[in-house]
Every structure is written in C-alpha cells, then in structure tokens.
Amino acid sequence: MRERLEQWSADIPFKVKLGMVWGVIALIVVFLFSLADFDVQWMLDHLWFITQGLPWTIIICGLAIILAVTLALFGALGRLSNSAVAQGVTGFYTSFFRGTPLIVQMFLIFLALPQLAPPNLPGLRDSLTLTALQAGVIALGLNYGAYMTEIFRAGIQSVGHGQVEAAEALGMTYRQRMRRIVLPQAIRLIIPPTGNEFIAMLKDSALISLLGSVVAQMEIFRRAQLVGRADFRPLEAFVVAAALYWILTTIFQVFQAKLEQRLSAGYVRTLRVSTQPGVELVESEPA
C-alpha cells in the first residue's frame, strides 16, 4: 500500500504536486470563510470601488520610490565621501529614519511639519500643510531612502578598486567615474534588493490610510476600510484588499526577475539551451 502510494507520487511531476498543494490550501481557506458568514455577493459588488484605489497605490509608490532612489544615491555617495559634512548629514538621516517607526514619521510629517512655521507666517504654514497623500509619499520616500542608502553603498563598494583606478588613470573626474563606470556596474547589484524594497513599499503604503486621505485620492486599503466599515463587512473588504496587494506584488516580482536576467549581460559566459528545434546550443549574446 505504502509502496504503491510512493510510486504513484513519484510519477507526478513536481510542479503538478505543487499546484495541488496550493489548490488544497485554497479550498481550506474557502471552507473556513464559508463558515464565517462570508458575503461573496457583497464582495463582487464592492470590488470595483476598492480596485479604484489601485492606481493611487501605484502612484504613491512610484513617486515614493523615485524619491527614495534619489535619496539613497546621494546618501550612499555621502557615506562614502571624505567630507565630514556629507558624512554627518547622511549619517544623521539614515540613523533617524531607520531608527523610528514609519507610521510615526508619517504623522510627524503630516501633523508636526505645519507647526514648525511661526504663527505670524500663515503663508509658510499653508505651504507646509500637506495632504495625506503628499505626506505619505514623502514619508515613504524618506524612510525607504534611508534603508536603501545601505543597498546603494554596498553596491557602489562592490565595484572593484581597480575599476576606479582605471577610470582615474584615464583622466575621468569623480562625476564621470561615478556616472560612466561605477554606477552602471553597481546598478546590477542594486536593482534586485531595490525591487524587494519596492514590493515592501507597496504593502507599507497601506499605512497612509491612517492619515485619512480625501475620497478622491484614496488608495486600496483606505477604500477597503471605508466601505467595509460602512456596510459592516470589514472581512470581505479586507480580503479584496489583500487580494489586490497580492496580485500587485506578484506582478512586480515577475517583472523584477526578468530585469535581473537582463542585467547579467556582460558578466556571464553562459551557454543557453536554444528553444529552436534543430539548434542544440547557442551562445547567448550579451544584450
């Protein structure tokens, strides 16, 4: 009996088995939800409303990652420089934003920033008053930039000293060296972890909902909260939100894997198995 079972199992391809496991887990989840008075119809009815938050989530993270990458680049260059000012500023920046909770930073930027303006300068106060979305983007960018400073620093340092010297010996300035020689090589090591940070950021962007954004600019989680509370269907609403985040991060993971493949051009001497019939092996061309 046991032997037959083992034989039967060995005959099934691994991927099929994996799919079966996922299927079983999904069934169990569906079963548990069915016990919990789960209103599928409500979910379908409100799917569109919550999905409308998707573009906002993407916009928030898109802007925040641009800010974060910029800060991380200058942060890393600062940490690696000989200047006390550059090292001091970047050291303070990374220490603070890595040492305090993101949610606290969001509220500080959202609530505390306007109060920095003296009362006799209402104009300044107004311009320091940010929408929830703006504060969220800035906080996410600053926070992730601080973490990514380390990623960028490690990437830049991984480029051998010989590369820097060869560039120097050719008469390149610091900027030329960085732009043309060091960063293009560092980027290969920087992109994979940056992709991970972006995926983490997609999830952390849900925190912005706690700042209470205006209806027109609500991201996924805020919409789910709102509609779920109103109809006393929070579970259904959050399931939709979770599914949307999950789909989003999965798409980006696939995208990131593709990018990583392309980045290895010039570094691998690979022989690639051809998919064309009749051609057994082709040397892959560095892109």
Place this chain on the structure above:
Amino acid sequence: MTEPVVRVSQLHKSFGDNEVLKGIDLDVTRGEVVVIFGRSGSGKSTLLRCINFLEEPTSGTIEVSGVRLEPGPRTHRQREAIRSVRIKAGMVFQEFNLFPHLTVLENVIEAPVTVKGQDRAHSVAVAEELLAQVGLADKRDEHPIRLSGGQKQRVAIARALAMEPEVMMFDEPTSALDPELISEVLSVMRSLATETQMTMMVVTHEMGFAREVATTMAFFHEGLIVEQGPPGQVIADPQHAQTKRFLEAVL
C-alpha cells in the same frame, strides 16, 4: 627633443612609517623605453602610481610633457593638473581592469568621448584602428569576460592608446598571464616601441623583452634607482652587487 617627456625629481613616498621611495630622479626622453626592474616591494609600482598621482607623493615633483605636479591639497587647479597628467600618461595595469559592463569597443572609446569630448564617430574609427593594431579587430563587440587574459591586456593597451598619450606606463603587464599568452602582449608592446616610437616606462621581469626593446634599464633597490643604463651594459655587466644578484636569480 631636449625636454624630457617625463621628469621625476627627488620623489619621496611613504606609507605611514614605511618609506617606499627615497628620492627618485628619472628623466625619460621622447621615444625612450625605460624598463624598470627590481625585487618585489622595492617600489616600482609605487613610482608609476606616483607619476599619475594614483598615489600622492610625499614630496618631490613630477613633470609630464610640460605639466608640473607637486603634492598638495586637491584644489580645483591641482585636480585639473593631475587630470592633464593622467591624460598624457597612459597606464596599463597588471590586472587589466577593463570595464566589464562595456564592450571592447566601448572600453576603448569611453575616455576619448567622456574625458576629451571627442566626436563619437571619430573615436570609433580611431578605436577600430587601434584594435586592429593590437590584433583584436574581430572582438570589438565582445564583452571583456569573453576574452582571454592576453586579449584583455591588449584591449587595455588599446584603451590607453586611444587617449593619444605622450608616454605609456606598464606595471607588470604580463605577470597575471598564463605563460603561453605572454608573447602576444609583449609583441604588441614591442611594435609600439619600434614602429610608433612610443615613449614607454615598463615595469617587467621579462629580460628578453628588455634586452631587445629597452633603451634604458633602471634597477630598483629599496626605494632607489641604484643602477641605470642601456640593457647591453646593465644586463651584461651589472655594476651594483644587488643588480648582479637579482639578474642571476631571474636569468
């Protein structure tokens, strides 16, 4: 003709307490090929690296075709002077140091385009000529990883030549190569000396090459040039006891 291409005067270099160069004086005139040899740790690399300020000398002066450099704070002016010396003095490293993210051709045109602001099409034409000169015309679109050590070093030579240097400095260019690849690099260097009359400073222990190509040989010992002269004289009849001993060991 009288002005040397490279003039090193009273060059001192210390790393902490370790005085590596103890007052080097060396003139290299146009078309001259100076072979520098000596024991490991005697300061040969440090001399070349001080000439283009990859290492900052402790004291002394460097002059490369009219541009004078002295150690000092990196002001804008100092940085520009260093850069102009680096442009005039090409350097070939033991470890090649090609840029792995660029193709062979891109390696060669990178500095002419970026540093000198040369027209790209013109630079490509020059680069193709140089690659043909080092026997690698067919490798122009490869990435360095796909080249052998000897091919890499020849690309590195072409890359340095693309800047049209006044002098080429080689720091043990064949030491990292498998024995069967050494001669292809040496023959490129030989034709550089004999056919284009390139001024060269070469740190090497390839005595066959030195005997054939060098106009001057300089023996380094503990941070000083203790013996200097044409190869016929230095190799055949070394005057200094240390030179004798060294040559006996390598020949």
